[in-house]
Structure formats: C-alpha cells, structure tokens
Amino acid sequence: MITKVKIAGYRIFEDFEFQPDKNLNLIVGANESGKSTLLEAIALGLTGRINGRRASEELNPYWFNTRMVDDFVESRKAGNKVAPPEIRIELFFEDRDDLQHLCGAVNSEVPTKACPGTSLRIIPNPEYIADFEKWMESPSDVLPVEYYMEDWRDFADNRLTQRPRQLVTAVIDSRTVRSAHGVDYHLRSILSDNLDPSERAAVSLAYRQVKVSLSDGVLGDINERIGAGQASLHDKPISLAMDQSARTSWETAITPHVDRVPFSMSGQGQQAAIKILLAMDRHSDRAKFVMVEEPENHLSHTSLATLISRMQDLAGDQQQLFITTHSSFVLNRLGLSSLLLIGASAAPRIPELRKDTVTYFQKLPGYDTLRLALADKIVLVEGASDEIIFERIFVDLYQRRPIELGIDVISMRGLSAARALELCKALDKRVAAIRDNDGIDAEDLRKPLDEFLETGKRELFVGQVEHGRTLEPQIVHFNGEDKVRRMLGITLRANLATWMEREKTEAALRISESGEALNAPDYLREAAEFIHG
Amino acid sequence: MVNRLTLGVAGSGKTRGIVEHCASLAPNRRVAVITFTQANQAVLRARLRAVAGSHSDIEVMGWFAFLTRHFARPFVPFKFPGRRILGFNFDGRPHRFAKGPARFLDSGSSVYACELGRLANELIEASNGSLMRRLECIYDEIVIDEVQDLSAYDWSILDVLLGSSIDITMVGDFRQAVLATNPRSSKHKGYAYAGAIEWFREREKIGLVEISYSTTTYRCRPEIAAFGDTIFGPKWRLPPTDSKNHEETGHDGVFLIHPDHVNIYVEEFSPQCLRHSSSSGKRFDLDYINFKAAKGTEYQRVLIVPTAGIEKFLHAGEALEPGPAATLYVASTRAFQSVALVVAKADSCGLPWWKPV
Numbered sequence: 001m002i003t004k005v006k007i008a009g010y011r012i013f014e015d016f017e018f019q020p021d022k023n024l025n026l027i028v029g030a031n032e033s034g035k036s037t038l039l040e041a042i043a044l045g046l047t048g049r050i051n052g053r054r055a056s057e058e059l060n061p062y063w064f065n066t067r068m069v070d071d072f073v074e075s076r077k078a079g080n081k082v083a084p085p086e087i088r089i090e091l092f093f094e095d096r097d098d099l100q101h102l103c104g105a106v107n108s109e110v111p112t113k114a115c116p117g118t119s120l121r122i123i124p125n126p127e128y129i130a131d132f133e134k135w136m137e138s139p140s141d142v143l144p145v146e147y148y149m150e151d152w153r154d155f156a157d158n159r160l161t162q163r164p165r166q167l168v169t170a171v172i173d174s175r176t177v178r179s180a181h182g183v184d185y186h187l188r189s190i191l192s193d194n195l196d197p198s199e200r201a202a203v204s205l206a207y208r209q210v211k212v213s214l215s216d217g218v219l220g221d222i223n224e225r226i227g228a229g230q231a232s233l234h235d236k237p238i239s240l241a242m243d244q245s246a247r248t249s250w251e252t253a254i255t256p257h258v259d260r261v262p263f264s265m266s267g268q269g270q271q272a273a274i275k276i277l278l279a280m281d282r283h284s285d286r287a288k289f290v291m292v293e294e295p296e297n298h299l300s301h302t303s304l305a306t307l308i309s310r311m312q313d314l315a316g317d318q319q320q321l322f323i324t325t326h327s328s329f330v331l332n333r334l335g336l337s338s339l340l341l342i343g344a345s346a347a348p349r350i351p352e353l354r355k356d357t358v359t360y361f362q363k364l365p366g367y368d369t370l371r372l373a374l375a376d377k378i379v380l381v382e383g384a385s386d387e388i389i390f391e392r393i394f395v396d397l398y399q400r401r402p403i404e405l406g407i408d409v410i411s412m413r414g415l416s417a418a419r420a421l422e423l424c425k426a427l428d429k430r431v432a433a434i435r436d437n438d439g440i441d442a443e444d445l446r447k448p449l450d451e452f453l454e455t456g457k458r459e460l461f462v463g464q465v466e467h468g469r470t471l472e473p474q475i476v477h478f479n480g481e482d483k484v485r486r487m488l489g490i491t492l493r494a495n496l497a498t499w500m501e502r503e504k505t506e507a508a509l510r511i512s513e514s515g516e517a518l519n520a521p522d523y524l525r526e527a528a529e530f531i532h533g
Numbered sequence: 534m535v536n537r538l539t540l541g542v543a544g545s546g547k548t549r550g551i552v553e554h555c556a557s558l559a560p561n562r563r564v565a566v567i568t569f570t571q572a573n574q575a576v577l578r579a580r581l582r583a584v585a586g587s588h589s590d591i592e593v594m595g596w597f598a599f600l601t602r603h604f605a606r607p608f609v610p611f612k613f614p615g616r617r618i619l620g621f622n623f624d625g626r627p628h629r630f631a632k633g634p635a636r637f638l639d640s641g642s643s644v645y646a647c648e649l650g651r652l653a654n655e656l657i658e659a660s661n662g663s664l665m666r667r668l669e670c671i672y673d674e675i676v677i678d679e680v681q682d683l684s685a686y687d688w689s690i691l692d693v694l695l696g697s698s699i700d701i702t703m704v705g706d707f708r709q710a711v712l713a714t715n716p717r718s719s720k721h722k723g724y725a726y727a728g729a730i731e732w733f734r735e736r737e738k739i740g741l742v743e744i745s746y747s748t749t750t751y752r753c754r755p756e757i758a759a760f761g762d763t764i765f766g767p768k769w770r771l772p773p774t775d776s777k778n779h780e781e782t783g784h785d786g787v788f789l790i791h792p793d794h795v796n797i798y799v800e801e802f803s804p805q806c807l808r809h810s811s812s813s814g815k816r817f818d819l820d821y822i823n824f825k826a827a828k829g830t831e832y833q834r835v836l837i838v839p840t841a842g843i844e845k846f847l848h849a850g851e852a853l854e855p856g857p858a859a860t861l862y863v864a865s866t867r868a869f870q871s872v873a874l875v876v877a878k879a880d881s882c883g884l885p886w887w888k889p890v
Contacts, residue, residue, distance in 0.1 A: 100670030103663065104607025106617060112610045114663035156607035156667075157617060 001320045002042070002289070003115075004092035006108060009065045009085055009122075011037045018346050020322070021338055022094070023315060026331055027324045028373055029342035035324040038342060039291045042322060043171050045091040045118050046289055047163040048152045052186065056150040059122060061142045063087060073139045084132065085143065087122035098166050104156035117155040118164075125149035168193050168288045170279030172272065172295075187263070188251055190279045207250040211242035268298035273307045280314040280321075288319045296327035305365075308333045331373075332365040341373055341427065357422050367415060372423055375408035377531050380420055380433040385508035386471055387411045390434065392512040393520040394528045407531055421452035431458040432527040436470040461527040472500040472507065474521040487514040536701040536742040538680065538733055542774045543761065543866030544752025544831070547704045548576065551678055554702065556585040563590040563671065567599050568678035573829060577678070596677075596687070597621065597646055603668055604653035604690075605644055611659040612637075612652070618644050650686035657693055669698045680705035681729060688732065695741050703742075708765060708862045709828065710855075730769065749775045752831055753866050756786030760872065760884070764862050766852055778869060787865070787872045788887040789847075789879050790836070792816065797889045804834035804873060807864045814838035817875075824860040827867050836873040837864050847874065850881035 001022045007013040012034040027035050044050055050058045068085045075082045090107055092115055093099050099116035107117055124132055128147040135144050152160045170190045223239040256263045256274055279290050296304055325331055337358045361369060381387050387409050394402050402409050412420055417433055424431045442462040449460060468474040476484050481496055488510045490499055500507045541547045568574055578593045606618045613634045620643035627636050627645055637652045638644055657664050680703040694701050707729050736742045750758050758774040790798050795817050808814035808821045843861050845851045865872045
C-alpha cells in the first residue's frame, strides 16, 4: 500500500506531499484543484503510463508546473544560470516482503530512509544538453520537452520499464467506451488482471482452436471453390482463413456482457459501474491500487447507491482505493473519515472524527457535506427562512451576496448543529452558526457545542431570549409590528405571530424582497459582521 | 538457512555440480548463482538453460554485479546522503588517502571495483537492517561458485550471508585461489588460501556451514592428481585426490623435460604451453597461455615453464608460498593425460625424465 506520495513540478503541484489512508481515500476539492492530476500522478508512478501510453510518449510542455517554468524563464533572462525545471513523482510503499525488490534508499527523504518505492522523473536528457543550453539563451515559457527524458526507477535505483507485477493498478475514469474494439486499454488491463495466468492461457488457446475449426470447416469448402477459380495473384493461391496474428487475440474479441448486452452497448453509467466492480473483484494477496474518478457520473441516484454499497462490500485490506468525487452522497456513504481535501501543497487527512459522527452522516447521505468541505467560510443556519433573511441582511450591510465573497450560507434543515460544527472543526473552517434561542439562554446553548467553538474562528450567534424565541418575533421586535405588516402585505385582521409562524418561508421571502429598510436583529448583524471579517 | 560448502579438486565437476543442483531445486525457488569470471557466467547460463530451463527465477551474475545491484546502488545514501552510483569503474583506484565518497566513487560517481566490497560491507550495517531484509525477501538461495576467489571485505559479507535466512551453497577449491577481487587490500589477508579453509572450519564448528569434500577428479590422470597433492603441504589437511581417468595414451603422467628437449617434445606431443606471465618463458618460442588465464580450461597435455620458485620446489623440495602453489596447481591440473615441467635439474621430486629416443 502507498504510504506517501510526493509530487514536485507536475502540473498544479509545485511541491506536494500527502500520506494516504491504507484502504480508502476520498479526494475532494474545487474544480482545478488537482484531483484528477493527483490520480494521474499516482498512476504514473505505479505503471509508468498515462492513459495507457508511456510517459515519454505523452510528455508535453503542460506537464510542467507553470509557475516554476515562469520563474525559470525569468531567472534565465536575468542572466542567472538556474537549472531547468524537473518533474518528480515519488511513491513510498509499505515495507512488505513482496515489495522488497523495490526497496532502497534512493529517494528524496531526509534523513535517509529505505523502503520500497518508485520514482518517476522527467529530467533534461544528457544527450541533448548542448541543444538545451542553446535554447536557454533565449527561453520561452513553452519548455522544449524534446530535450527531456523520462527516468522511472525503483528506490533500489534500478530502471523500470514496465509496471512491477506486484503493483496491480486499475484506473477507472468516467469516460465511456464507444470504440469498435469494445474494450479500451484500462478495461483490457483490468480484465487481464482479473483472470489468473492459467485461465488466461486456457481462454487464449480455446479461442485459437475455434478460429482453426472455422478455417478448416465452412471456410474449407469456400476455399476449394475460390482455388478452382482464377482469382489469384502472381499464381499464388488465395484463401480465406481466420487471422491468427497477435493483434486479433482474444482480448479484442471477448468483452464483458451485461445481461447479454455487450459492454460497449450498455449505458454509460453501467459501463463505469462494471469497470469498478471488475477492478475491485479479485481474490489475491497482491497489493492492489484502484483509482476511480467521479463514480457518480452518469449514474442515477439509486444506481449510485447500489454501486457504492457493492464497492463497500468489495473493499478490503488488500486494496487501496483512491476516489475523486463531487458528490456528497458518495462522500457521506463511503465515510467522511476518509476525506482528503486537496490543496496545492498537500491533501491533509482530516483529524479523527468521532465514529458516531461518521455513522451519522452515512445514515444521512443526502446531506451536503461537500459544500461544508469546499467553502472558504460558512454560515450555518437552521432553515430556509433564516437563510433568506440572513442573505438580505448581509446584502444590506455589504451590497454583495455572501457567496460572491466566498461565504456559503448552509441550511441545516433539522440536522444537528453539533455534528456540523464537529466536521467544520475537523476541516478547520471559519463558521458563524446561527440558531433560535427557543427560550433558552445563549450560555446554556453554547455549552454542549463548546468543544467545537473557538473565539474568532467558530462562533455561535443567538438572539436574546427577551427579544423573542425564534427569528420571526426577533424581526418584529427590531422593526415594530406596523412595519412588518407592511413588508408582509397582510391586513390588521390577521394575527401577525400566527401568520408568520405558519408561513415561515413565504414571510421571509416577502421581507427580503420588500423595498423598506430592514432593521437587522442584533445577533444576525453580528453574525454577518463576524463572517465578513 | 542451510549453508553448504563443497571443496572439490580440479576436474571434479564443480560447475556440473552447480548446474545439477539448480536443476534439482523447486522451479519457483528464487536463486542467485554468483561466479567471478565472465566466461564462467556464460558457461553457467548456457548449461542452466539446457537443464533448468523451467526455473525462471534463477539469475546468474558476477560478484561485483551482485554487490552493486543489491548493496551499493540501493543503499549508498545511507553512507553518502544524496549520492547515487552511476557506473562501475573496474580498473581505477582511489587516491591512497582518499576519504569519504572519494574513497569509493570516482568523479563520475562510478564505484571503484576494488572498493566495492568495503562499501557493500559498510552499508549492511549503515542501512539498519534494510539491506539484509531486502535480500532475504528477494532470494531463497544464493549459490557461490569459485568461493576461493573471495577476498578482503568479501569475507565479512559472506559471514553476514551465512547468518541470514538465505540458504548459501558454495563450491570452490582453495588450491585454485589465483584471482582476487581486490588485489591491493590487506584486509583479511590471512583468509587467503589455507587460511580460508580454516575460516570455514571455524564456522563449521559452530554449525554455520557444512563442509564436504569432492576428491575424485574425472580429468587428471592418477599421476597428475598425486603430483597436485604434493604441491600443498600437510598443514592444509586436505584428503588425497582420487582419479577416475584410466585412459592410456602411451605418454601419461608428470614428466621432467630438459630445456634442450623442449622443441622436440612440443613437436611430438603438441601440449598447451603455460607460463607465469608474458615476461617469463622467453627462452622458448612457444604459443603460451598465462597460468591465471588457463583457469577453468582443460587440455589433453600441458607443458609448464616454471618460475624460479617452482624450480626450487622441484629441485630442493622447498615448499611454495600459497600464491605460487595455487598457480602451479591450476597449471598442472589443466591436463587430462600429461604434464611436462621444463627444468635443467630436479633432484628431490622423484619425477621421471622424458628424453627423446
């Protein structure tokens, strides 16, 4: 299992390091934060390949971190002899017996450390050093990758040319197969890993025999007829036979079928699901690395739920899973404790969440934990009406909507504030939590949440009991009945409190859209000021 | 660990023994077969392919390759952080007083062959056990051919290997110790030749290795085998050699030839002529091979132009130093049928003279 990943100079990662969990890693992050790049880099280190092709064939200038390239070009232009940028991807493995031939101390660890591992570097090719120097006299920001070479080695400093057989790797992207061959590179390698060598040999042999019998049988009669005719070239006989060359091997003709429908003809979601299950379904004592990109793509909610539960059944100690996702459902169901929030320099694992909190969110998989994870600053409110009113107050104060300033206002819809705050603390987020006092003193409400609160970082905002138990009486208190009636457009005959209690959301909407100035209840104004910072 | 050493006389079929041993192993056993000369590696590879072709996990490599691949390259950062070994420098030597990396690596980061043993030995300890753990996971068994050619730090490395979980199978003949992996080092000088046998006998006493003797030669005539035994004194405590070559050609055994008769002898018997080095044997215009280069070869007949030391041994019965003794042993045991020694006089050896009729 991979214990550490170090990436330097590759795409978004200037100097990135992370220590994955030995079983499950759920990688989340905003768009362009490097989720796919991270999986790509891990696959490169494991297999030396990217999309089924050798790193050296796929190498292009955009592999290099742009900031490092810019720095280099600028520095060269200023006359400094800085070394050209390089890419380094290092994977450190668990110190297992069967990985020992990859073991050594030739890695970037300080102090020197020996463990199994691989290191893939993209470095200037010494053969072209003169040409490269010449180019560097007037460099541009597109590096001449022609002068670079790939150098893939294990930590024993032995050059690797193909994936070490212990590092069984499956890459599942959400792209779907629509090719004539029916099976793309990734699926072919998954299939091939799924069969053991004797099964593979048996299939291959049987396939050959079928082809021979076809050539001898029905084609035999046809060939006799053709032979009798004049259809020959240079007097050499022409016949029809099954192609026995390697490029027509069984792997291209035999494909998985689902309910008798060939894989390539099945739905997109189905395809991804099959790939995932094939990749994970293996009874073997080898280390196994499975990388899944956004399993939620192309799947309906129920199909996704089924897939996730199958994945959980198949997951085991012999597999290390890396999954990127944009789905809170996937995140909650597979377990929030495996969440890795990716950043430019690291993907820190969140500190221990209490087991019951993980279970809590697993049971409520619809909850939008991903929003919590991805927001810069968070305002936790109890329901839709609080959300609407808070937005209005915020806009009144700052003339901008909170989301424009990276503040996500999230309604908990009956969810426990304690659970949400625990997660926010684990993610080290800045939070304003707003709730009704329900007739209880602020101090008493704060007490059970104390361990998750931190002055200046995560605070609880509650209205004073004497100003009303919930949001509606608080608004009435700060604006007076007449003004609120005007804003709501209701007559004197209606009971204001009852109406507002019954039509919570409608009331909030009318107030927020009213042209009249709204006096914000103190606790909401304070919350807005706190989160705006 | 099961460690075995077979000491076999010249012509006892040591290489064949290794090949047969490998063929008898379980096919999935991971074995490194280590030998010292390139010629030997080629011979072993070819023979293994012929009889142990289904054993895919048998690797044949030289001692230097073994030390580079499994000791020096993976673990050099433990002694010199950030350094890598980029090549192998067979002939070069560090400055006499070189310290630090310069002791072991040349300016191009190639490791000096003559210092490789020392580096490997130091890395065993410096790696805090990683090095041996790795090796133990990679190989079930290591077979070392020509174990007599180990020198200097190699002995410390062998000592660690003997104590590991890997089975070590060794074959050799200390009477044939004419190569040395580090010609200059003074480390473990005492273990050369007879001392090496003592080294193994000490380890046999504590159960670290089992020694067996293979005393039958299928190559040399009984007279040649007996002569070979006389080259080494009794302090070696080696059992006498037994010969299974009873082929008769009319000229069989060990003979003394007067320098005046050399040309006639060569004309009549066409022996392979052997000499110490290119500077010796200039008195005769013959097609020579040097003693050391003859190692591992075999000929119907040989003619040896002795060194001064060998002459003294033949004439006055003066015991040879272990080095010269080994070269004479190697030279004489190349022959199936006859050995001719060119001397003017040889009073004490009791060997017959050959004279032209």
